[in-house]
Structures are given as structure tokens and as C-alpha cells.
Amino acid sequence: MKRKYSPVWTFLSLGILALFIIFVVYPLAMVLYRSVLDPASGKLTFENFTRFFGKKYYTNTLRNSFAVTIVATLISAALGLIMAYLTKQYRVRGSAALNICIIVSYLSPPFIGAYAWIQLLGRNGLITRFINSLFHVQFGGIYGFAGIVLVFSLQSFPLIYMYVCGALESLDNSLNEAAESLGANNVQRVTGIILPLVLPTVLASALLVFMRVFSDFGTPMLIGEGFRTFPVVLYNQFMGEVSNDSYFAAALCVIIMLITLFFFFLQRWMARRHSYSMSALKPMQPRDQRPLPKFLTHLVVYAVVLLALLPQITVILTSFLKESTPGMFTSQFTLDNYVTIFSKNKLVIPNTYLYGLCAIVLIIVIGVLVAYLAVRRRSVITSTMDTLTMLPYIIPGSVLGICFLYAFAKPPLALTGTAAIIIISLAVRRMPYTIRSSTAIISQISPSVEEAAVSLGASELKSFAEVTLPMMMSGVVSGAIMSWVTVISELSSSIMLYRASTQTLTVSVYTEVIRDCFGNAAAYSTILTLTSVLSLLLFFKITGRRDISV
Template sequence: MRQRILPWGALTTLCIAINALFVLFPLLTLVGNSFSGADGIGFDGLARFLATPDYLRGLRNTVVLGVAVTVAATLVGVPFAYIVARYDFPLKNFVALLPVATIIIPEVITCQSWLLVLGNNGFVTKALRDSAGIELPSFYGWGGMIFVMTLVYYTYIYLGTLAALRGFDGQLEEASRSLGRTPVETVFRVVIPTVAPAILVNAMVVFTLVVGNFAVSIILGNRIPLLSIQTYNAFVNEMGGSPVMQSTLSLVMITLVAIVLFVQKRFVERRLVQMAQGRAPAAVRVASWRGMAFAGLVLVVVLLSFLPLVTVFVAAFSESRGPLVRWGTFSLAGIERALTAGVDPILNSLKFASVATAAGIAFAVLASYLIVKKRSAATQALDYLVVLPLTISGTVLGIALVQAFNSGSMVLTGTALIMIVTYVVRRMPFSIRSAASSLYNIPDSLEEASISLGVPPLKTFLKVVVPVMWASVASAFVLMWASTLSELSASIVVYGGGLETLPIAIFRQVDSGRMGPASAYAAVLVVLIVVPIALSVKLLRIRLFATK
């Protein structure tokens, strides 16, 4: 029972106030701006959206792209998860590396490196052209986008399906077989229907990510109208003017994502099956041709996932001119330039990522503790507020923050603070989710024991709860570090002079066709992400994933 309102009440109020200022207020500003006209309220934005064929095409293309990538990612992720969960074969341990690739390789680098391989001047493109006279279709456009996004996003479906299959109660399959179904029938009539909601939940996450995707869309989009790019362009065009169009397009994106998340929460998550005693059937050892086939498949997926790393590192240490990388040469010029004259983005990235990670995790620990352990009407409100950013794609978040803090009493545009706020808000739902997951496993009696032994509540939180949460906090820390360093879509909107980060620098170099400097920055970025993670995983024995 609460004896006094303080200190938890005060902390809850503080958390709500922070969220209101940096999430709710920017969103409301955005909504207000989209419905503003010459004389107060107006529907110019919506009218123009509905009257412009290009915008409608953008909406349609975005949905088509979302569905295409989601289907492709499901077709890759689900069978792959099934094979990994149910079979044992040579080289299987390599699959543990797959989620790592998603964490440590920023989208912008995946995109850039595939351009180095399959782009107009890519080495595979050129090799085929020179040796066999085969002209590959352009990598820019639908094909390239779907290919790269599938590679970037299939892990979500793979990991979700794998977790569901590992929690599957094998007795259900035995029951089906005992009732006269063949093994194959059993898979389709028992296993798939049971794990289908889990697959669908993750597929819907992928869809929302594709809708909000910026890096791949803008680099490979080849002027195909897409909402995220149109929103960004409207923001750039309306700089200094009335922000009606950017706000309207942002609102359309939010609505699209919100609908999907609503359906997911309301209809799909309810169908998630809780297994009473999940003892998944043991993996079957397969040898001979099937084993070889599975091993080959794993190898291909692992290679495709890590190829960007290799490409980018080789390119970083090669001679290059404009979009041309001269493969087979060696040069330190690119790296040298990145570390001397062009060092600012590196320093900025390090600075922002460390401050944002520290602030974001501290906030996540406090907020998740309040939400899980100090239930009240106020913490319930906080619980809703902190997941709000899930509906806001990076570009939209950036636009909302710029609009909210461009004028008035709090002008933050162009400051380092707005960059940090952007990173913290963007990551908040995920950090809080991982911090909260371990809190559910800490019984209340643990805190009560400490208090009964004479330690006041707030000190108990620090001495008892935080150490027990430590493992999950540490992994949230690592994930936030990586994702903050990789963040492009929101930071490219809010950044100003002198605040350029590594992903922004990489994007600008790629955009102007300078693959050499882009690769050098990309190599540095990967090192900045990987080295601290590797060190902390080693030193702190962090387990990054519940499922390996």
C-alpha cells in the first residue's frame, strides 16, 4: 500500500510531464498544423492530398511495398525458423549470428554495400557485363528495394517464429499423429495454425517498419512515389513556409501504422496461444543430402546477411573515384580523411549516442518500474504514452519535434539537445519493454524484504531491483547504443549545421555518388557499434537474445 504519495507519485508525474512535452505536444502540434488554413482551421492539406495523383500513388505504392516485403520476409523467415527449430545439421550454429547482423549493420550501410555489389557500377554487375555481356536489370526501383528490405527485416519474422516453435508443445503433434494424421498433415493442421498468430504479429511489425522506412526507400527508390520520401521532401520544400503538406502526409503515415497496430493488438495478439507445458520436440538430426541442403541454405543466408560488412570494409580500404571503387587496390586515403578532416560526424555520433543511451536507459528503468510495480491510474496513462512512438516513423517524429520546438518559449531546433531527445523518444518503447520484461520476474516480496530490513523504498529500488534487472538493462543498453548510432530517418530531419552524424554523412556521400568516403564512414560506424558491444557482452556476460 502506498503510505505517502512521494516519492513515486512525484516521479510518475515527472515521467508523464517529460512524455507530454516530447511526445504528446509534438504530435498535437503536427495534427494542428495539418488542419490549419489561412483563417484558423482548414482542410487544405487533406484536400490537396486527395487531389494530387502523386500522393495517392505514394500511398498505394507504400502499401504495395509493405505487403510485398512482408510476404517476402515471411517466405524467408518462416521456413528458415522451422528448419532451425526442428532439424540438426552441419553448420547449424552459424544461425546464432543472424540477429547480430541486423543489430550491427545499419540499413544505410546494407543499402550502400548492395549498390557496390549489384548497382550500376557494382562488381557483380560489371563482372557479368564484361565477361558474359549480360546486362543485369537496374538495382534501383522495386526489385532493389524489396530485395534489401527483405534482407533487413526477415529476422523479425524468423526470431518470432523460432520463439513460437520452441515454445510449442510437442504432445499436440503426437496427439494429432495418434489420431491418424500424417506428419505433413500435422504440420499444416496443428503446428502452423498454432504458431500463425505469432507469425502474423511479427509480419505486421515488418509492415509498419517498411511504411516508415527511409534509408532504403530514398537511396534505391528511384523516384517511385512513396509516402516516407514524399513526407521528407515536403518537409525540405516547406522549410521556412507553412508546414501544411508535411503535416498532412505525416498524419497519413501515422494513421496507416496506427490501423495496423490496432488490428494487431485487438485481433491478432488475442489469438496468441499460450502453451501450458511447452516442451518442443527435439531437433531431428538430418544427414546426407538433406543435411547438406540445410547447411547450404544457412550458409547462403548468413553470407547474404554479412556480405555488406565485407564489401564495405574492402571498399573502405580501396582506391575509389566517385561512384567507382577500384576493387583489388589498397589505399588508406579514405579512412585517413574520415579520421582527420572529416572527423566531425564521428565525434558527433559518439557524443549523441552516449548521452542518448545513458538518458534513455535511465528513463526506461524508472518508467518501467513505475508502470510494473507502482500501478495506479497515473502509471496506466504513462503506459499508454510510452508506446505512442511505435506509431510514429522516424521521419514523422523528426518533423513533429522540429515543428514543436522551432519557435515559442522552447527553441531546440538545431541544438544537440533535440538530437538526443529524438534518439531517446525513438527508442523509448523498446527500451521500456526490455526493462519491464525482467521486472515482471521480480517478486514484490524481494523489495519488501529489503524494506523490512531497514532500507528505505528509493534506496531499496537502487540496491535490490536495479541489480536484479541488470542483465536485461544491459542488453537494452547495447541495443540502444547500436540503434542510436544507426538512426537516420529522424535525425536527418532534425539535424542542423555542425550536428551531422555518421549515418547522415554516409547517406549524403552515397547520395552524391561518392562511394569511397561513404565506405570509410561506414567502416568506422560498424567499428563504433561492434567494439563496445563485443566488449560489454564479453565483460558483462550479457545475453542479447532470449532465443539463440
């Protein structure tokens, strides 16, 4: 027999469903519609698609994007796996600090990495000049394919690292011990037991890396030079002064979403075939190593973390240096950059924090409700809602920005240029992550706890608010800290939607880099990094935890 629930839940579900239809489905539909619309005649046409696939110029960008993305994702996965395994299996000095460093290196938008690597390994980069004068060669710097792959790999492996660390923590050590007692050596144990068991996690996180890399335009724009990727063309079609064709851009949006959708389902299919429920009775304990392996472990771990942090370090250092010509930093200390940015647009920093906070509140309130409704009040409405809320997962940020511009340009929902459109876009982009983690948390709370509260006289809403919600909170909060730092460093949708009055830190970094004001960009970026690091440290301090959930 089905239990009868209070109608409050149905109203809530319908309300949230309506919000998602307005802010996700409707904008997507607008883009779909435009992609097949002939603006002159008002008829349906596939002309935009045939135009794209008919020209080598365009299809080449797609090929380039795939090449860069696949190579960068593979390198990220390898690095992330190795780093996670080494730090979980062996005792590494300063692993808590290393963990924070790795998270921090993930948090800045990739284009900052691109910009910093140009400072180091570009045509006039620090390292380039050093190499050229040392070996008397004419190394021209890393641009194009190699540069993009370098930036994305170092910037994305932390995500895979974080996910795999989580998976390794839930891997019962007795599986390792069983393999050992059956005669397996370290290599056999890692390849035969650990790797297959964390594979679903690797696939899931690799998909996130894939989507992020595939749809990022900032990095190839800065470091790609002649190497044009798909998102660059998309961005130029939409924002460019030369050839601005918003109908063609809509078609490009549809193409990129079809690709991410395909990979989303591919990953789901692969993960479902290899998923095991694991719960660790006794998690792996970091072991001590003999001196030589211990040295090698430390060498690898520290080298990778240093490489990953190098862009951040470069940016922070250069923010305090005087520029002789744009991009050429002298060794003279200065605070000019900070003076400039604080006198320029006083709204940038307050905007960033305000939008971030508003978005986080929205994300937590709606995310927790959706997860609760989907798990505990399963119905046609709630499962539709649950599916819809996953949509933003496969929409690249820049595409979401474009969707919003198409949808909310005219009344009744004329939101273009307002703070609201930025906050909503931030919330929509991050929502799926919070919903997934909240769903996992709720599934682990026994429904009988709430039933006990109801049997003792509490109403359904009261039992949710006073019993289930407090039990969820620690998990939700640790997810929220990650949401907060990702939200304040979001670029790809904000860059489409901002005005001077709604400019945020990341957008400022980007616009300053594009304008060749590298000092200002470095200063903005430093403030952003500092905010993230302080947020993380504060979180660790308050909760006493050493890890965060992704």
C-alpha cells in the same frame, strides 16, 4: 483494501508524465495543428488533405508504398520463419556465428543496403556486368520496385528471425512430441502446431517490419529511381529545395501516422485473438539430420545469411578501394577514404558514441522506472504514462524529426541544432521497446520479494533499488545492448535534426552517398558496422550468453 504507497512514486510518475507530454504529445500536437492550419488566414482548413488525395501523383506514392511494404514484409516473414525454424530445430554448424551475422545484417540502416546493392546489381554493378558479359544481355540492374523489395526483405527478416527464435525457445517440446505420438509427420507438425503457436510473435514482429519499411525514405530514394514512395515525397516536401511546403508536409505526417496507427491496432486485435501463454518446461533441442536434408538445411541457411551480409561485405571491401570515378571502384587497395573522413569532420565519431551513450542512459533510467510504476504502482497517472510512452512506437522516425523541428524551434524550448534534440529524439524512439521488455521482466519478479524487504525494515525506494532493480538488471542490460546498436545506427530522425556540429556516423554515410562520395560513405559505414560487431562480441564475452533480447 488498497495499500498506501510513498508519495515519492506519485512525484516520479508526474515528472515522467510531464517529460512525455513535452517531448511526445506537444510535438505531435504541433504537427496535427499545422496540418489543418491555413498559414495565410490562420484559420482551420482541410485543404492540405484534399490536395493530397485529389492528385494521382500523390495517391500513387501511397499505393507504391503499400505494394513495396506488403511484399517486403511477407518475404521477410517467410525468410525469418524459415531461418528461425531451421536453426532451432536442426543442428546447424556455426549457429552461434550465424546468429551474430544475422543480427549484424539487421543493424545497418536500410539505405546502406540499397547503396551496396546498387554497387552489386545496379546499372554498373559488379554482378550486373558479370551477368551481361556472360550471357550477352542488357540487364539494366535492379531499380524501382524489385530493388526496394530486395533491400527491405534482406534487411528486415532478421527482426522476425530474432522474435521467432525467442518464441520457439518458449515453445515446450512436449507439444512437438505429443503431435508426433499422435501420428503427425514433420509437415503436419510444423503447419498444425508450431506455426499457429508462433503466429502472434510473427504478427508482432511483422508489424515492426511493416512500420520500418513503410516509413523509410533512404532506400526508395537511392534505389527507387522513378518508383516514388510516400516517405520520399514527405522528405522532399519538407527538405526539398524545389517545393518546400511545411504545412503540406505536416498533413503528410498525419496521414502516415494514421496508417501506422491503423496497422498497430490491427496487429493488436489479431494477436489478442491468438495469444497463448507458453512456458517451456523442456525447450526444443536441435536435432541431427540425415546427410541429404542436412546438406539442404545448411545450403539454405548459409545462402540466406550470405545474401543478407553481402551489403556489409561490399561496403567494407569498397572502403579500402580506390575510386576511378564516383561509384566505380578499382581493385587498388587504399586507406585514402579513412584519411579523408578522419581529417574532415572530427566530431562525427565522438558525437555518435556520446549521443548513443546519453540516449541509452536516459532510455534505461526512464524505461525501467516507467515499467516499474506501470506494473507495481498502478494508478490513473501511471497507466496514462504507460499508454503515452507507447506513442513513439507508431511514429516513424522522419515524422518524429519533423515534429521536433516544429516544436522546438522557438524559445522557451529552442533546441534545434543542439545535441540535446538528437539525444532526446534517439531516446524517445527507442523508449517503447525498453519499456515493453522491462515490463515483461518486472511481471516475472514476485512482488513478495519486495514486500519481504519492506517487512525487514527497508524503505520502498530502498527495496526497489536493492532488491527489484538488481533482479531486473541482467534482463535490462541484454535489452540495452540492442538499444545501443539500434541507436547508433539511427538515421531517419537524426537526418532531419542534424547540423554539421551534431553529425553522426549514419548521417555522414547518408550525406556522403547523396554527394556521390561512395568511398567516404563506405569508410563511415565500416566504422559503424565494426562498432556494432564489437559491441555485440563484447556483450557475449562478458555475459557468456549466446542470444540477445530484441
